[in-house]
Amino acid sequence: DAKTTQPPSMDCAEGRAANLPCNHSTISGNEYVYWYRQIHSQGPQYIIHGLKNNETNEMASLIITEDRKSSTLILPHATLRDTAVYYCIVRVGGAGKSTFGDGTTLTVKP
């Protein structure tokens, strides 16, 4: 799995967009970018994944740079319940197992 770098913490105002960056400069051509989040000490929850195109689902949007060396997870209208640790994971699609870094702790404030 490619190494990822994320800021340790970020704050966001409730109702505003939360933009969480991830650096993955050593990503290989067959590696996907996955995002999970962990609320409090619960099991991590899948959010979104992408290869090179931008992706959107009901939870978030994923923007991947053209050179694929970095990406941004966007929560368009953050709520207090989005306070969590967000993990950016880069691995081969279908590999199953994930290498988790320390993630970004997002705190959404009223």
Added chain:
Amino acid sequence: DADVTQTPRNRITKTGKRIMLECSQTKGHDRMYWYRQDPGLGLRLIYYSFDVKDINKGEISDGYSVSRQAQAKFSLSLESAIPNQTALYFCATSDLPWGPVDTQYFGPGTRLTVL
């Protein structure tokens, strides 16, 4: 009912004791995983199994063993628990992917304290 269950949810044990953590899933997935999480850190992979006859070591398998009793059950054992194995343990499952979306589904975790 939860798709991935872990028992026990909390356990306190003493150094040197043997302990087993159990994971069951109703998702029908072939692949199962055990992760460990220390305070303030990300999850680290202990063992994983892609089917009943396939068991693989992860990055931190020393001091642990596993058993895949059936497709739905994957147990993690600490043969002789030590205090630095105090952590939050997560079980996860994923399906055999037809594409890149092999989403992992995590259980609620087991908080283990070794005194």
